[in-house]
Amino acid sequence: MTITPTPAISRRRAIATLGAALTLAFGALPVQAQNAVQGSIHVKHASGTTAVPASPKKVIVLDATTLDTLAALDVNVAGVPTISATNKQLPRQLARYNAALKVGTLFEPDYEKIFGAKPDLIIVGGRSQAKYAELARIAPTIDMTVDRTNLIGSTRANVNTLAGLFGKQARATELLAKLDASIATLKGQAANAGTGLIVLTTGGKMSAYGPGSRFGVLHDTFGIKPAVARLDTSNHGQAISHEFIQKTNPDWLFVIDRDAAIGREGVAASKFLDNELVGQTTAWKNKQVVYLNGFNWYTLGGAGLNALQENVDQLSKALASAGK
DSSP states (O other): OOOOOOHHHHHHHHHHHHHHHHHHHHTTSOHHHHHHHTTEEEEEETTEEEEEESSOSSEEEOOHHHHHHHHHHTOOOSEEEEOOSSOSSOOGGGGGGTTSEEEEESSSBOHHHHHHHOOSEEEEOGGGGGGHHHHHTTSOEEEOOOOGGGHHHHHHHHHHHHHHHHTOHHHHHHHHHHHHHHHHHHHHHHTTSOEEEEEEEETTEEEEEOTTSTTTHHHHTTOOEESSSOOOOSTTOEEEOHHHHHHHOOSEEEEEEHHHHHTOOOOOHHHHTOOTTGGGSHHHHTTOEEEOOHIIIIISTTOSHHHHHHHHHHHHHHHHTTTO
């Protein structure tokens, strides 16, 4: 006897068959790819995992480092923070975002403006990381805070995450390959460059940073030999004097002017270091004092894709000019 399936049974079988086909088609793909088919992507980040709309259109970014990377990847955003307390315009590297909606500062988001903008995605990181929970109540939020103990690896992971979200994988691959080649060149130069000391000036005071510190990538990854093996690795570095620099006698001085970086009036680092004691060092005598890009190193923490490339290029150029 032949039994003809009822319409209800036929529908159930059709659904089951379709489900099996989808499992075969997508079962081997990572969760991220499977969710993309359904219109969302699960993104792992510094504060957890978030379901984010695939190819988000209206994005608000409250992290300057992420903005730097998005600028490198050629991604537009809808809202940005005001970075300088004295200048509403964004720094040169981020000027393309000057027309975007201003949604607070790096430390204090304007929740009302952000809510009213109805974003598809909010990105925090670094100074805005503490606001993650509150912002996540408004819209899907991811935290792109960089792991300073693995600055290059963490930056690379963030670049790839953002590239995947915005369909910029090819550009990311190209830029990361260029960065890797530049770092390799710099490490080769650093091997015979002598010792270096990182000094940050601010408010008429100085701090030094060494391996393992917030600016330690200069030694840990770029290969500059530290003039002092052990320095305080706290966020504020180790307080030093002109005499400390004179006694340390580095071959190179790498200087970050914090006041200039944040747009605050103060004694310029070049003037503050123009001292009889510092003048006795090998670095000063050989004109091997490099004034680093304060915005890249201090505000961005040296971790944005554009910032990293610019930092490596500046250091490589400086080392190449030694003795000339």
